[in-house]
């Protein structure tokens with residue numbers, strides 16, 4: 001497995017290209033902006049992505065969906081249905097930031113909790129982790145988590161956006177902390193990290209900082225460590 005990425009657009013979003021080199025197949029995760037950069041990444045790797053997997057539908061994660069569809073006609077786009085409204089309003093959200101935005105046609109495929117996504121010999125489970133966005137998912141498998149805007153290196157996703165749910169988000173963070181420490185997190189923004197590193201150093205996950213909008217602290221996994 002090879003995980004490439006390019007950082008695109010004004011929100012510096014990470015678009016990932018996950019390749020099973022033995023099968024010569026690849027998928028794109030969160031093509032957020034700058035289709036040319038994304039095409040160049042696939043060309044460097046020598047693959048044509050067979051699908052688009054979206055962690056969620058914020059404008060900084062879907063801004064190049066139309067460009068990707070032009071580059072690879074017929075490529076199916078996968079999104080959890082709870083983010084359909086976020087997807088539909090992306091252009092208006094972009095306008096509120098004064099950004100030019102190409103509103104993509106609706107996604108073709110619906111993701112569901114527990115669904116297994118196949119990529120050649122690789123397998124990823126869909127984990128529904130709402131809160132930052134209602135239909136946010138993580139793709140978890142092969143020792144990695146493509147985790148979108150949940151856990152960042154040293155921080156967590158915003159919960160002050162339209163349709164955010166801070167309390168649901170805390171539950172989702174707790175759930176992600178149930179993954180093994182060695183799991184490599186490929187986040188939607190910023191450098192990659194691991195579950196273990198964030199469990200032991202991320203101020204939001206240590207309970208040192210509360211997630212805005214909720215009194216709940218994310219501390220279950222840390223408490224388990226202390227009891228061990």
Ligand SMILES: [Zn+2]
Pocket residue numbers: 056058132133149
């Ligand atoms: Zn987001």
Ligand SMILES: [Zn+2]
Pocket residue numbers: 011013058060061149188189
């Ligand atoms: Zn984002």
